[in-house]
Amino acid sequence: MDDPDSPPYLKCYHSLAPECCRVFELEPGNFSDPIVGRLVPQAIAGQPYEAVSYVWGDPRKRRDVTINGTTLSITANLYAALTAFRHEPQSGNSGSLNTSTGSAQRPVRRLWADALCINQADLAERTTQVELMGHIFASARRVLAWLGWEEGKEGRRQAQAAIRFIRFFMKDPEAGLRDARILLIHQDVTLTGPPDRLAFLSERDRRRFKEQARKWEAVKLFFKTEYFHRTWIVQELGLAREAIMYTALKPADRAGVGKGLGGEDGAAGSKPQALELDCINWSLVGRFARFLDFSAASLVTHLGLLSWVAHHVWMVWEMKEDGTPDCDFLTGMHWARILGVTDARDRVYALLGHPLARIDGYLVIKPDYTATRGVIYTRLAANFIRKTKNLCVVNLVDHEDDPCVEVREWDPHNDSIMPSWVPDWHSINRTTPLNYPIIAAKVADAEIRIIGDTEGAKGTSLPHLLVRGWVVDEISAVSPCMETTDFPVTNLTREQAKKNPFWLDRVWEMIFVADGLAGRDALAILETLSLALPLGTWEKGQPVNKVAGSQQTLTEHRRSFAAYVLEYHDLWRGVSEIGWVDAEIQSYLPARSLYNSLPAAAQTELRQRAEGATSEGFLESMTWSSMCRIVYRTASGLIGMGSRVTRPGDFVCRVQGSPVLMTMRFIKDSGASQGAKVKTESRDKSASISCLYIGPTVVPARLKRNVVIGRDFNERAARFRIV
Structure with a gap:
């Protein structure tokens, strides 16, 4: 429902009865054959059909299809999806689907796609069908999510690597996360030492670092796919009985034969080319994104992953143990705000x-x-x-x-x-x-x-x-305003690149001013700050905030926050004790660290709390809750x-x-x-x-x-x- 300027399709449409929709019966064909089919009205709960979830894309890029003998224009993205889904794919190896069966042997495929099955030029029908969209997707036999064509051979390699890695990772997420933490070893340029911290790693660890970097780069590209950033997918994926995500390399790109998207034939007399679809189940992708947000927020922000966008989609539909929704409608609207939509009103209607x-x-x-x-x-x-x-x-x-x-x-x-x-x-x-x-x-x-x-x-x-x-x-x-990149404590070079260098020390300078607030309990004020940032803590018998923060008990929180304060202090001390600091560094280096501003008794208490602890728990619980506040x-x-x-x-x-x-x-x-x-x-x-x-x-x-x-x-x- 993202194309308000679609052309009138009046010849193909007749009035629909209540609780009815149209299904597009797509004729089989080879990759380069034109798209041909017919629209058949039916009750939504009538004969089985599959629903197509896709991105409308650039409305200026269009292709012609033949429906009920009439030529219509649709977006290139939908044309690509119909080209890929014009027959029932059969499972192949390694998550790929091979579609090499001859077109004469393939059945007609019954699909529902909004741009074809709704008369976009009829505002009354469009309004009525939008109200029924949830019912349409929930009633579909399954949802076919089209991620788009892979961009050449390198694009396919990256897509396949991401799909394989997500599948492997989710077999043992905790082990996968342990392996990934090597990527949190930052490139470190110090005032006196060598510029490349990798030089200090063993040969085995260097191999691990590079291997993990390659895998996570593929994952990063996967979640950049435009499909994940579209508002309508929230409902389309969430209501699906089963949702499978597909992508493919165009045969022309793989074999060097043919000129492009459907309708442009390959070389004369060439054999029809098979289309191999790479696929992954949405439920696996959603659970992967959820795990990263809850257990690896620092890794997500460090690598610049957009997996959290997919997690927003997943959260809207999570259920409690009793089968009732865990996310209310308004919070679902809030999570969907980050997604794109052409018509702003559809942010409501799409849910x-x-x-x-x-x-x-x-x-x-x-x-x-x-x-x-x-x-x-x-x-x-x-x-x-x-x-x-x-x-x-x-x-x-x-x-x-x-x-x-x-x-x-x-x-x-x-x-x-x-x-x-x-x-x-x-x-x-x-x-x-x-x-x-x-x-x-x-x-x-x-x-x-x-x-x-x-x-x-x-x-x-x-x-x-x-x-x-x-x-x-x-x-x-x-x-x-706080940014996620401000939070991790790393090294001087990365600190200098932050929007708010030494952000915790700077915040403390504002909170605990030297004049006018004498006699205040510094440790109590510090604890108030530490409880505000992650939105409190979790204790036995309290409901856990499943979105952000509140993932530690108060005791765990105090220990990890103390470790965080000391990590920042150690970084500040390492810079300030060099003996000289140039003007650029001086411009963002605080006069003193948060730790140094505390009374001796408070410093002792913090060191006792931090003994044997790390800042990891505090960082993971406060990253999302403090972002942009x-x-x-x-x-x-x-x-x-x-x-x-x-x-x-x-x-x-x-x-x-x-x-x-x-x-x-x-x-x-x-x-x-x-x-x-x-x-x-x-x-x-x-x-x-x-x-x-x-x-x-x-x-x-x-x-x-x-x-x-x-x-x-x-x-x-x-x-x-x-x-």
Whole structure:
């Protein structure tokens, strides 16, 4: 459903009955034969068919096919998929499928492909069929996922190497990960030593390093395939009874015969060429990506793997032991934000087949291609808030840029306009949901209100969200946005190349300022920081956060974090004790390390904790949760982690109906001196505040089990009008 400019196919289509679709009966043929077939209407649950999952690709690159005697134009990518799938492949060796059987012996193949089986020029039909897409893919005998042609012989070698390696790795993932850790030995250029750290390895280890590098490079290229970065595959793979991924080298590329994609014949009189498909089951690929995210985050970030994108797809459909979905619809929407789509509204519609896309038996939203994305997203958020009386959808907001104060009215010509409390699922997202193990407030509140128009009529005001809660504190200092490449402790050369060199020491300089905060317990503040970064820890009897963080007990966490602090200290000391530091190094080298800033007793405690421990556990649990977020300090010295657009002057708030704390930005509607007004408000009287929603946040010092009322922390009561 990614091609809004498709040509009209009126001659091939007739009206469909409810709960029906069309199936494309594809005639057999050799590689270079034209694509010929017919469209047959049927009940979705009728005769067996297979569904094709693919990338639309460049709409300007098109091929002609013959359907019901009419010539139609489709994208080159779909043409390639039909060329590969025009007959039933038979299993061959090493995961390849050989399709050399003569075309006369092959049966017609019954396929469903959106660009062929839906009349793209009929908006009413397109809307109805989009609503049925989940049913169509769930009812298919299996899903055939077309990854595209392999790019020449080298492309095929890499694709086959990746498929073989994933299969082998998943036989014993822990052993595979141990072998891969040799790649974390970095190229090390020191001020006094040799430039190549590999020179210090034994001949056997050098061979291992190079072998692992080759294998993981193939895996890296595999996950760069465009197919993995398309929104519609989330539903297409997730609902499949069985999904198999296929790729192939065009016979012309392999044998040097023929001129290209189907319809262009090879040399005159040449023998029809066999097409060998390389394949792998999606379930194996998904479990591979999941394992890497949970157990090898540092390896993923070090190698620049995009396997985590596939893991996002996998997470949307994971099930609990009782067979119910582990991921709710809104979180699934959040994970899919990183994927590409032509029509921003399809970010919602592409997941309507999810089991939790219905509330009280009704879809959370109906497909509508006449409204802007801002209106569609606002309707969706408002529907969830009204039905559930909670703010879970609000806590999935991840602003890429500062929300705009000036825009207050709907504009049908600007599809990006929406309230600050509505997630823009079409903007770039690289954050994990902020799921702290201790809730900040009651998770539902009957007094939550939405005031205003959600239909998007021109000139009408954007709807406001009315909630109640408490103001925790004002933010006074903010760190730079954190990137995954900032986190591993390696060597001076790699530290210098980071966006935020010596990031932990720099963050500590901002948190533990020398003036004005004397007498604070440095170790307690450090522990607050360490609990904010991985979103807490896991303890017996608590639900484990299956997305990021919370993968260690508190004892394990303390030990691995202490080791992490000491690793950074050792790197800093190794540079600073050389005796001279040039101007470039001086520009990013902290005056002192975090460790050196601590009192002697705290240093002793950290060394005791770190004895026999490594930083690996802390790094693996905090990498994804901290990515693209900032650390901040409040006016009273509280430490938190929040949205990348947070800035000094914003306020941390506790809100009824939100399980996590919120960051707000007060606006002029609430008075010229809102900050002072809130601070002087009496404890028993609620302030009325207009604000923008900045994003979810966590302040471990203000999260206490079984405490969900702000007055227990002497916080100021307030009513918020979020615009």
